[in-house]
Amino acid sequence: MEFSATYIAQLLDGEVQGDGTTKISKLGKIDDAEPGALAFLSNPKYEPAIYNTAASAVLVNKQFQPRQTVQTTLIRVEDPYSGFTTLLEEYHKLLNHDKVGTEEPTFAHESSQLGESLYRGAFSYIGANCKIGNNVKIYPQAYVGDNVVIGNHTIIHSGVKIYADSIIGSHCVIHAGAVIGSDGFGFAPQPDGTYKTIPQLGNVVIGHHVNIGANTTIDCATLGSTTIRDGVKLDNLIQIAHNVEIGENTVIAAQTGVSGSTKIGKNCVLAGQVGVVGHLTIGDRSTVGAQAGVGKSLKSDQIVLGSPAFDRKKYLRAYAAFRSLPDLIERINELEKKY
Template identity: 60%
Template structure:
């Protein structure tokens, strides 16, 4: 990978201050910049590194005004963070586009169809009647069961397991060892205290542009579908129960869990280690702080919650303020009781 600064600026619709002919061959953090690398400055906390970095170019906001002389070439854009993200995406496409063809041994079931420019890594398995779209990348040791559909440009990393009948959209990324379509936690209690397994006959549907983190699991529906809507981003080690529906562009951080049949709205932000009970709904735009527990439906859009059980964040912060004062309050009560006894 090698580009001129001018080519990068054209891609990002930016303007250049410095030498536009320099060659860029790698990306770097601003404090680790080297000759031939490009970085970005979005957080003022790191501005001091701009004046000492060895990077050949740095992407900055159009509004940025250096406080002293800058040796590196600057590319001015509307939003430096977004522009660098765009650059990362383009590099990622180039890296993954190199992988094309089949590494043996790889299994392709009867009736399965594979599009153009597809990569199937060694020891990957694609089941009967599955349909693989154009430019899909299936890394080694990935398993796709029977009747699985995978849309164009999706990347399935090593060790991913996708059960029968799953539908994966276009431009999805499923990271290593994620499991899509395992049985939901369905067991019927019996009079003698034992449990009978309830067959899980549904599937999982991931719409376009969904990202699933490493080691995350999404259970199939008992009947119908567990649905992850367009643009949802799920972090590592997240558990999604059967018949859950997650709305468009919601993000869920690591170690969170959503119990069965819960519906989460669009553009929600769920921080790490959040637990959500089953059979409730969470309104669009809800934000949930880390280690919170959601035990009932959230009906008001745009609500911000924290705590376990979760409450409005302002109420939670007031409660925490009182909680921190409890030792002092206890001491005062003890002193008052002692005075009364005397």
């Protein structure tokens, strides 16, 4: 597939500086791109690479002013990084566009409603009374339980397990090995020291434009729904417990665990290996640093670090004092010798 620099500029609402007929057939990094590739310059530290890059065209900011002669064609856009991401999305769609039809062996219950232009990979399973939208792609060995709803243009990768009654929106991507709707961790202690299983009767509801990483697990609610709202992005190896609610456009990095019935607001960021206690509320636009342990609710717009987590500025001051402890101890020891 080849596209002209002019076509790409029109797609991104940009403008061409140089040869608009330049042909682009692939994407690449600015420092090692080959002829025919499109690269981007977003981070100023990579500016030297633009003066000798082999890329046929480079996305740059509209305000970019080169300090030397640039041999490549420039495509000026508002945000090169976002523009390049848009192109990656379009390229990904083209690569997957041909995935239509049914491979054998596969199974879909006769009571289920299957949309148009559906792809069903070999050994995939669709249970009873499901509603599968248009242009959905269900890759090999994926399991879709009874009464599941999947919206248009959603991709279910190989080995995904979607338990009964789950609801998944449109334009979602669920990566390999993810489990949606497994039982929440509900056990009632008994007088004799054993535990009695509490039936988990709820479901999982996932909004539109949600991405769920490989081997991430989202438990069904005890009653009601575990809810992942529109635009949420979950990394690999994340545990979301029963009855959790995650607000719109929140992003969570790998190896994070969120305990039951916690509510996370909109546009929050939880970095890697964060642990969140159950029954808390994390306000909108909050940021939790890597490996933090959140043991109490957070107001909106807070930034916290540490375990237990507390205000970022206070944490940095405390950490600076902690790093100074060896010197302080040495000084105290010297003073004790003198006096």
